Amino acid sequence: MKQTAEIEEIVGRLAAIAEDPNAYAVEWKARTQRKIIGILPMNFPAEIVHAAGALPVLVQEDNAAITYGRSLLFEFYCGYTRSLVDQAATGKLKIYDGIFLVDHCVALLGAVDAIRFEVPDLPVFLAQFTASMDEDTTRPQVHGRITELRERLEELCGSSVTDEAICRSIEAYNRDRALLRRVYEMRRLGRISLSSRQMQALVKSAMVMDVDEHSQIMTRLVAHLEAGSVHSTGLVKLHLSGHFCHAPRPELLDMIESCGVAVVDDDVYTGYRYISTDVPHKADPITALTQWYFDRNDNVPCSTRAQKSADWESYLANAVEKNGAEGVIVLVAKFCEPHMLYYPELRKELHKRGIPHLLIETEHEGLALEMLKTRVEALIEGIRRSVLSRETA
Amino acid sequence: MSATMEQAKPGQGHQRTAPLANRLMSTRSGGKMVKDYWDNLFSARERGAKVVWYNGAAINPILQAAGVEWCHGEAFGARLAAMHLEAPAQYASESYGYINELCSYARTTLGCALLTKQEMADKVEMDNTPGIPSKEVLASRLPAPDLFVNAYAGCSTGQQWDEISYRMFNKELPFFKVSYPLLWGNKPDAGYLRGEEWEAASRYVANQLHKLIEFLEHETGRPFDWEGLRESMYYIKRASELRMDALNLCKSKPAPAVFWDWVASIAPINFLPGNQALVDYFAEVKTEIKERLAAGVAALPGERYRLAFDGIMNWNRVGWLANKFAEHDAAVVCGRYTHNSFWHEPQLIDPDDPILGMAQHYLLCPFNHSTKNLAEMILRDCETYGIDGIVFHATRTCRSASNGQLLLAQMAQKKGLQTMFFEGDVADESFYKDEVLQSRLEAMLETIDVQRNRSA
Numbered sequence: 010m011k012q013t014a015e016i017e018e019i020v021g022r023l024a025a026i027a028e029d030p031n032a033y034a035v036e037w038k039a040r041t042q043r044k045i046i047g048i049l050p051m052n053f054p055a056e057i058v059h060a061a062g063a064l065p066v067l068v069q070e071d072n073a074a075i076t077y078g079r080s081l082l083f084e085f086y087c088g089y090t091r092s093l094v095d096q097a098a099t100g101k102l103k104i105y106d107g108i109f110l111v112d113h114c115v116a117l118l119g120a121v122d123a124i125r126f127e128v129p130d131l132p133v134f135l136a137q138f139t140a141s142m143d144e145d146t147t148r149p150q151v152h153g154r155i156t157e158l159r160e161r162l163e164e165l166c167g168s169s170v171t172d173e174a175i176c177r178s179i180e181a182y183n184r185d186r187a188l189l190r191r192v193y194e195m196r197r198l199g200r201i202s203l204s205s206r207q208m209q210a211l212v213k214s215a216m217v218m219d220v221d222e223h224s225q226i227m228t229r230l231v232a233h234l235e236a237g238s239v240h241s242t243g244l245v246k247l248h249l250s251g252h253f254c255h256a257p258r259p260e261l262l263d264m265i266e267s268c269g270v271a272v273v274d275d276d277v278y279t280g281y282r283y284i285s286t287d288v289p290h291k292a293d294p295i296t297a298l299t300q301w302y303f304d305r306n307d308n309v310p311c312s313t314r315a316q317k318s319a320d321w322e323s324y325l326a327n328a329v330e331k332n333g334a335e336g337v338i339v340l341v342a343k344f345c346e347p348h349m350l351y352y353p354e355l356r357k358e359l360h361k362r363g364i365p366h367l368l369i370e371t372e373h374e375g376l377a378l379e380m381l382k383t384r385v386e387a388l389i390e391g392i393r394r395s396v397l398s399r400e401t402a
Numbered sequence: 403m404s405a406t407m408e409q410a411k412p413g414q415g416h417q418r419t420a421p422l423a424n425r426l427m428s429t430r431s432g433g434k435m436v437k438d439y440w441d442n443l444f445s446a447r448e449r450g451a452k453v454v455w456y457n458g459a460a461i462n463p464i465l466q467a468a469g470v471e472w473c474h475g476e477a478f479g480a481r482l483a484a485m486h487l488e489a490p491a492q493y494a495s496e497s498y499g500y501i502n503e504l505c506s507y508a509r510t511t512l513g514c515a516l517l518t519k520q521e522m523a524d525k526v527e528m529d530n531t532p533g534i535p536s537k538e539v540l541a542s543r544l545p546a547p548d549l550f551v552n553a554y555a556g557c558s559t560g561q562q563w564d565e566i567s568y569r570m571f572n573k574e575l576p577f578f579k580v581s582y583p584l585l586w587g588n589k590p591d592a593g594y595l596r597g598e599e600w601e602a603a604s605r606y607v608a609n610q611l612h613k614l615i616e617f618l619e620h621e622t623g624r625p626f627d628w629e630g631l632r633e634s635m636y637y638i639k640r641a642s643e644l645r646m647d648a649l650n651l652c653k654s655k656p657a658p659a660v661f662w663d664w665v666a667s668i669a670p671i672n673f674l675p676g677n678q679a680l681v682d683y684f685a686e687v688k689t690e691i692k693e694r695l696a697a698g699v700a701a702l703p704g705e706r707y708r709l710a711f712d713g714i715m716n717w718n719r720v721g722w723l724a725n726k727f728a729e730h731d732a733a734v735v736c737g738r739y740t741h742n743s744f745w746h747e748p749q750l751i752d753p754d755d756p757i758l759g760m761a762q763h764y765l766l767c768p769f770n771h772s773t774k775n776l777a778e779m780i781l782r783d784c785e786t787y788g789i790d791g792i793v794f795h796a797t798r799t800c801r802s803a804s805n806g807q808l809l810l811a812q813m814a815q816k817k818g819l820q821t822m823f824f825e826g827d828v829a830d831e832s833f834y835k836d837e838v839l840q841s842r843l844e845a846m847l848e849t850i851d852v853q854r855n856r857s858a
Contacts (some may be wrong), residue, residue: 080812083804085798085799085804115805119804123809125772127813135584140581141552143577143579144578144608146581313558315565315579347562348560349501350508353498353499369581370501389405
């Protein structure tokens, strides 16, 4: 019991920070007198900001309804970009000393341009990473962009960003990712019973907290989890897939699990996609961060990148076969074009391999949870019947 | 009171038939050139030609010099929509699993790919949805590709959709991608055609074009025809100069030609071969405009308002919109898509050494700019053409065309320009609501009237 209480306490603490990252960041700044840099998904190397002595905070979707942001970005943009712009329009981005990004998503770029317009005094820096991974011109271009990031951060933070500092930051982030991946591994093995809401809190807090502080907490958590017992739940095992850039609402995850489901794995951004890949050890840390960009897409392919040799659909189906999930719920943030484009490829592969799946579109303004629950229940019912008919055959 | 209300007023005895847009006659030959181009392309396989499917920038001069035939996906999607023949392709893509909020160009073009595959293999890879058309429809007539080139500036979706086309054809075909940095402007010296970032981006893209040429040489097994490229860029430069001259003539009040005439001229400058015929076409357009000016013929005889159109075209509704604005005596004189696009800076093209100027034009895609750059271009045009108000086409499934529009409207309003928005789409007419356009247009024109009365 004590073990469980300790786990609840640690996860609760991280969840509170994940719930209100601005409060954490403001407190951190007051404590350290250093700068806070808002970074945007999904390929930003946080290590370079950390090495500059600033706190990289991956700006999250805000729960508030979109109000003033409506005059800056159309309603047919994804909830994340609309929320970003609304945060700018309602003064919530004022805590940041700068906003940095590397991704080329057309909606994200539109949103960030609106942020520049709305908050003209806030430094905003785009170091656009080439998204096509196949051409030999891409690697030097990305290397150059990371070098520009380093220079811009040096200007902003007023100190040089040394190779040694970047290497230390890389080690710190690798350590934290490894701890998170260990929890993921235990979840796949059924050794822990953290809910999806709790798993999300672990990753989301990693996106916004000082990495060393997060690692310390995670080290304690992993020790408690390792000491726990194996759970056999009898629930239907599912894999959650997709949901780029921002976290699906915890109440959606609660609803899914309330239908007799155990989520055993995911490839959502606020999940395994974020922690999948370590930065390799290389003499030149900028080369290492460049390599990380390519490695991530090899490990967990993303449809925002254009790479002939990487297939998200194969990755997903193989992951499901390995983690023992009996079905997949594909979570698409409404208006997310790279996901809408790729969904039929996922569907085709899942059909081919006989893996049941359900598509759910999520929206910023709330979800019709009862209607969605019926659909999830139908998926679970289908899976259960199929298992039953296999057993009785 | 709006123009429409005036015309509708009963019992005044001066009711007139709503005027239609007095469109240029010379652009009709462009329509024939474009039709001939597609008809020729449809027979490419029978002729044993290699076919490239590409999207984005006008890389066709490079493809022409490589000795391959080219199919511009968006152009075909636009053509289908303009002919109201997009539905079969869109049904096909919907049955394949695409959500209708996805870019309608992509949905249409990928639907064409599905229908082309169906025709090729006599095999359907989609659900058996009722309404999938027969093989005779235009959407299924594209020749299957031998290779893909993606060259999409300003839109991440543009790049990703070719990645899907590549997958649809079983990942077996050669595929090359040209990547473009957004003209974003991190540094203080950044601006339209200037600054360190512009120079660096130009060199980066030019380098990729050289790599593209190497790729094409490898795939065709033939040396690239550099002399052929110089020749076609000579013609394109000349055609572009004529087009820009003709656009400039439309500063005249009333305007001798309007936005809708320039929309009709997009296809020729965007993807037809660079040759004498292209030059002749734009020479004829310019001549007709000069003749109109000399004879005092206006595009809208009762021109009362001069408007700018911002956003990508609503291809389903080009003729409809032309007449809708004409009914209100509103001359749409300029637009981002027509005036700041398609080889519109011909001085950048050096026909003897064309690659850098081509790279720069590809970067100048009207959707590859920061809002700051866009404001510089659009507000300059509004001043040049004596614009009263801007009509923003909020293009439902095209975020690259919609980016910055709400900000531009605010900037324009500060300059005393009136603005209005209407929602529509590039190739999906279900997003267009005529009543919304009607009421908003009338409201804007009334405001312009009030503004004029106040300053009179």
